[in-house]
Amino acid sequence: MHGEKSDEELMLAYGNGDLRAFEIVYERHRGALYRYLLRQCGKAEDAQELFQDVWTNLIRTRERYEVRAKFTTYLFRLAHNRVIDFYRKSANNPTSTSNVVILDGEGDSDIDELPASDREQPQQQAEFRRLGEQLLTAIDQLPAVQREAFLLREEAGFTIEQIAEVTGVNRETAKSRLRYAVAKLKVSIKDEVGS
């Protein structure tokens, strides 16, 4: 019965004390959210910490949840804010070797061209296909804002408008970011396929 309900209905039910409704929502979106955070943090432990923070925040505000937008938009908006906090904390840490990029705000055309931050390659990459490895490497090398736009498209299935809403930019900026990301990734794949 719960399986047929929308995410918004399930979240409202959880706000009224239905634990099973939360379990279904969690199962639906835990993978996409985890990979979204993992691709941006680069380290599994950081991604897990942010992952727990996002769901804890959702649990704490369950009674105040209102259907103002899609649940996934709400969920990834929470995740986006946590990533921003993570990047700012990393920026204040002089020992960090990462090239941290702030993901919010407009007019980040210069930021688009910044190199991707260094990150630890997951151990699971040995299991991926070689193309997959190259693709993930290419994603890892994208600028943060472009990478985020691509991940929101691929993991959450967002439209350009939804990407703009989550990241807090206008539609054209979101579209531009995604276009650049796609172009770079296709080039990488084409090169790999060609080789």
Added chain:
Amino acid sequence: MSPKQPDRDAFESYLQSGSSLSRAYKATATETSPVELDTRILERARQAVHRQARAARSPFANNWMIPASLAALLVLTVGLVTFMFEFEKTDTPVLPETAPAPSLDSTLEEQAPLMRDKAREAYDMLRADQPVDQKATSKAKRSLVIEPPAASTPAVEGLTKTRRQSQKTGETKQMVPAAPEAASAQTADERMRSPASGGTATRTESQEMRPKKENRSLESEGALRDLDEASEVDEMMTPEEWLAKIATLRAQGKQTEAEASLAAFRKRYPDYPVDKMRE
């Protein structure tokens, strides 16, 4: 084609479902959250629901501060109001309207007006009720000696003895209360006269105790008992009431009782400024 001018067609193709790039990504993106992390998050969700259920059963379970605060406020308010009531009651003590009892520390100036009024009332009452025997009155005045005895009973006995002595010698021995036949206001005034500084009143004026009516007997035991009882009642009255009673007794012709009462009065209030009442 420059990287900065991406292929719009390629992008539009990507946005459509079934893009090779999307298929390639989904084939490789298989990471998921660890099991222990999932367990931890689901446990938090369960605990939140249980807390919510407990709160639903007991509305004040998580808000015990509200009723506790209300109860404390109520207790404080009641206590404060009660305290204020009690404070107002005891803050301004009601003073008796009667004149203060004479004491060693009291001064004549403080007590004289009250005593003067009381004496005047007794004087007026006596003058209005009794025909005045001027001769007897003046003689009684001269002979009036007020000596507060140690006790009422011995004083009465002293009365008897002194009277007998004076009868024999015809002279005034000392300060012995006498009971002239005619009770008058002047006599009462002289009897009430006493030094302001206190101490026993020793009459130094020319006063001789010459009992006029010797046939009044005080030797009987019953009369003595009556006097003792009357003395106890007198001591429960205020000074002014006591003096008024003495004046009444004299007006009624009960000289012996009046004298005995006066002796007891002098014993109890040795410092009572009787003299001032004559003014």
